[in-house]
Amino acid sequence: MKKIFAAAIFLLLFLLSCSTAIAHSISNIALIGTDSPCTKQTIAWKTDLGEASLLEYLPQADAVHLSESGIRHTPVMRLLFTNPGAVQCNSVRLGDLQPDTTYTYRIGSHTKTGIEWTEPRSFHTASRSEEAFSFLVFGDSQNAMPSNPDY
Numbered sequence: 001m002k003k004i005f006a007a008a009i010f011l012l013l014f015l016l017s018c019s020t021a022i023a024h025s026i027s028n029i030a031l032i033g034t035d036s037p038c039t040k041q042t043i044a045w046k047t048d049l050g051e052a053s054l055l056e057y058l059p060q061a062d063a064v065h066l067s068e069s070g071i072r073h074t075p076v077m078r079l080l081f082t083n084p085g086a087v088q089c090n091s092v093r094l095g096d097l098q099p100d101t102t103y104t105y106r107i108g109s110h111t112k113t114g115i116e117w118t119e120p121r122s123f124h125t126a127s128r129s130e131e132a133f134s135f136l137v138f139g140d141s142q143n144a145m146p147s148n149p150d151y
Contacts, residue, residue, distance in 0.1 A: 025051055026107050026118055032091070037126035038099035044091040045107055049079070052110040055092045060122055063104035070106075100127040 025048040034040040047053050056070035075090035097103065102124045108115040 026053060026109055029107065029118070029121065031123050034093070038128055039097045039125065040093065040095050041097060041103070041123055041125065042091055042093045043105060043107075043123075044089065045075075047088050047090060047109065049086060049088050051088065053090055054108050054110075054115070055105060056108065056117075057094065057103050057105035059098070060102040060104045063120065066104060066106065066120065097125050099125055100129075101125050 025046075027046050029043070029045045032042040032044055034042055043055060045053070053075060055073045055075060056066060057073075058066050058070050062069070073092040073094070075092045078089045078091075080087050080089050094103075102122055104120050104122045106117045106120045108117045
C-alpha cells in the first residue's frame with residue numbers, strides 16, 4: 001500500500017513538472033517516479049537528434065553554488081520513433097538522495113559557445129514517515145498540435 005501511495009505522489013509531481021524548457025532544444029522535462037522515492041529520482045527530457053546534454057543538481061540549501069559545484073550526470077539516450085519523426089529521449093536516475101529534501105537541478109545543452117542551461121527547477125524527495133496525504137491525478141500527453149492549439 002505504501003508503494004502505491006508513493007508511486008501516486010510521484011506521478012502527480014511528474015505531471016506537474018512537465019513543461020517546455022528554455023535552453024536550445026531541451027523540452028518535455030519530466031520527473032518520473034522510482035521504486036524508492038525517498039532516495040531516488042529519475043529526470044527525463046527530449047532534445048534534437050544527436051544533441052549532447054547533461055544534468056546538474058545539488059540539495060536546494062546549496063543551490064547558490066550550482067554552477068561551481070553541481071553534481072553532473074550524462075544522460076542515457078534513446079531514440080523514439082513517432083509518426084512526426086524521431087526524437088531523442090534522455091534520462092538520468094539520481095540515487096543516494098536524502099529523504100524529505102528539496103533538490104535543485106538544471107539541464108544543459110552543448111552548443112558552439114559552451115553549455116546553455118535551462119532555468120533551475122526543483123523536486124522534493126519523499127519522507128520516510130507514513131503520514132496520510134491526498135493527491136490529484138490527471139494526464140497530459142505533452143504532444144501539442146500546432147494545427148489545433150486548443151487540443
